[in-house]
Amino acid sequence: MSTHHILIPKVSTLVAVWAALIVLTGVTSAVSYLELGEWNIVVALLIALTKASLVAWVFMAVRHSTTLTRLFCVAGLAWLSILILLTYSDYHTRDWTYQAKPWSTNKAAGDSR
Amino acid sequence: MDASMLGMWTFLITEVLFFGGMFAAYAVYRNMYPAAFASTSKFMDVILGGTNTAVLICSSLTMVLAVRAAQLSKRRDLILFTILTMIFGTAFLVIKAFEYHSKWVEHLIPGFDFQYDEPRYQHNAQILFFLYFCMTGMHALHMIVGLGLLTYLLVQSVRRVFNADYFAPVEMIGLYWHFVDVVWIFLFPLLYLIGHRR
Numbered sequence: 001m002s003t004h005h006i007l008i009p010k011v012s013t014l015v016a017v018w019a020a021l022i023v024l025t026g027v028t029s030a031v032s033y034l035e036l037g038e039w040n041i042v043v044a045l046l047i048a049l050t051k052a053s054l055v056a057w058v059f060m061a062v063r064h065s066t067t068l069t070r071l072f073c074v075a076g077l078a079w080l081s082i083l084i085l086l087t088y089s090d091y092h093t094r095d096w097t098y099q100a101k102p103w104s105t106n107k108a109a110g111d112s113r
Numbered sequence: 114m115d116a117s118m119l120g121m122w123t124f125l126i127t128e129v130l131f132f133g134g135m136f137a138a139y140a141v142y143r144n145m146y147p148a149a150f151a152s153t154s155k156f157m158d159v160i161l162g163g164t165n166t167a168v169l170i171c172s173s174l175t176m177v178l179a180v181r182a183a184q185l186s187k188r189r190d191l192i193l194f195t196i197l198t199m200i201f202g203t204a205f206l207v208i209k210a211f212e213y214h215s216k217w218v219e220h221l222i223p224g225f226d227f228q229y230d231e232p233r234y235q236h237n238a239q240i241l242f243f244l245y246f247c248m249t250g251m252h253a254l255h256m257i258v259g260l261g262l263l264t265y266l267l268v269q270s271v272r273r274v275f276n277a278d279y280f281a282p283v284e285m286i287g288l289y290w291h292f293v294d295v296v297w298i299f300l301f302p303l304l305y306l307i308g309h310r311r
Contacts, residue, residue, distance in 0.1 A: 079126070
């Protein structure tokens with residue numbers, strides 16, 4: 001059952017990660033009160049990604065896991081990116097109107113030549 | 114051992130995509146109605162939301178300490194940290210219930226006598242509150258399932274099932290618990306911190 005080598009984490013490491021997560025929660029709350037325009041969401045998501053990475057890497061022991069497990073994690077993130085990016089880019093570009101270019105011969109787009 | 118852990122990771126990836134659908138909907142609608150979404154932040158309690166974030170982070174620490182205790186065959190520590198994790202998890206749900214209750218009192222339940230103080234956002238702000246209840250509701254449901262799993266863990270620990278040679282269930286429940294924590298780490302800034310600076 002336990003033939004493979006088990007790496008038991010140090011309590012100090014776990015407490016340090018916990019402290020970092022608490023500090024980052026305070027930072028993301030404080031930064032949200034600053035007026036940074038479009039950068040508010042960027043900073044908030046970067047801090048959330050950092051926190052999630054800390055939890056996965058240390059608490060979920062990805063740092064001690066096999067290459068296959070890590071491959072599964074990356075695959076999950078890849079599918080999530082496809083899901084969100086393709087859905088978002090579809091809706092984001094729906095109202096982009098077609099503009100006739102000088103070389104266009106499309107009658108429907110208003111070409112009078 | 115490795116096979117069960119890989120199976121748990123596979124399950125968690127399906128969970129990532131399950132919540133991912135709601136995050137995608139959030140991205141699309143926030144892009145459509147940024148002002149209406151930003152206007153909802155003054156109805157979100159940042160203190161309670163932030164406290165709940167901290168409570169969940171503490172529960173993740175006690176969870177990982179419970180896994181460590183199992184790996185070292187420390188039965189008393191395993192029982193202690195499992196109970197602490199359950200206390201933090203219950204505290205999260207209690208705080209969440211108070212938040213839901215204040216939404217009810219303030220008529221902020223979408224589709225159910227929804228009344229918004231800015232009439233121009235009456236319809237579009239409802240979308241955010243709909244997403245809020247979907248996402249936090251599904252998250253709370255996962256917490257309740259997690260508390261059930263921890264109860265099983267507690268009973269089995271008391272019955273001396275786990276030791277340094279057999280702790281796979283402890284590790285797997287730990288992975289699940291941390292995943293639920295990670296979901297909240299993204300929900301907190303996206304739902305509570307959108308636009309209260311404006």
